[in-house]
Amino acid sequence: MLDFYGAQFRSVEINNSFYRVPKPDVVQGWAECVPPSFRFVLKATRRITHLKRLKDVEEEVAYFTGIANELRDRLGAVLFQLPPNFKKDMDRLQAFVDLLPPRLPVALEFRHDSWFDVEVQECLSRRNVALCFAHEDDDTDEDVAQRFASTADWGYLRLRGTQYDEAQMKAWRQRVSGQPWARAFVFFKHEDEGLGPQLARGFLAAAED
Helix, strand or coil, rough: CHHHHHHHCCEEECCCHHHHCCHHHHHHHHHHHHCCCCCCEEEEHHHHHHHCCCCHHHHHHHHHHHHHHHHHHHEEEEECCCCCCCCCHHEEEEEEEECCCCCCEEEHHHHHHHHHHHHHHHHHHHHHCEEEEEEECCCCHHHHHCCCCCCCCCCEEEEEHHHCCCCHHHHHHHHHCCCCCEEEEEEECCCCCCCCCCHHHHHHHHCCC
């Protein structure tokens, strides 16, 4: 299955690692199944983000990032997704960011509005950590303007609407291409109707035009 997926797309976001950290040999096996240009994103374990809420997680960060590095050149990024009720805490954020390996590509997804300000963006920018933007069906233009920002030389978007028409897809492509990014990960929602692969193919095809 993974080798088929790798022939169709350029990257995959692994969500199962949020619930259960994979073993090194499993991760190595993934890397062997895909083309050299393919990239994996691992969603960090919930122990770091939800149970310990970024506090006193030096051991967990070291272990998880070590597992991620088993992917070697197939590693695209590690995504840390915070819970919706986790409000802005700059001391905790700074301490967490300081734990991250310097060259590891990391994206952070905040889900409480208190995090979306210049102070947080500057903290991420200093370490080239990407601010993950997640889009939902009920987001307004004001929501997008508040939460979409470039904090690294690469970008990370999770487009989680149930459907995107051609005009919406074009707007997102333009938004991505207008950033000073060397690369960007764009993932579509894959639950429910199963339209994610179709939307991803459309986005890729249009981006190559």
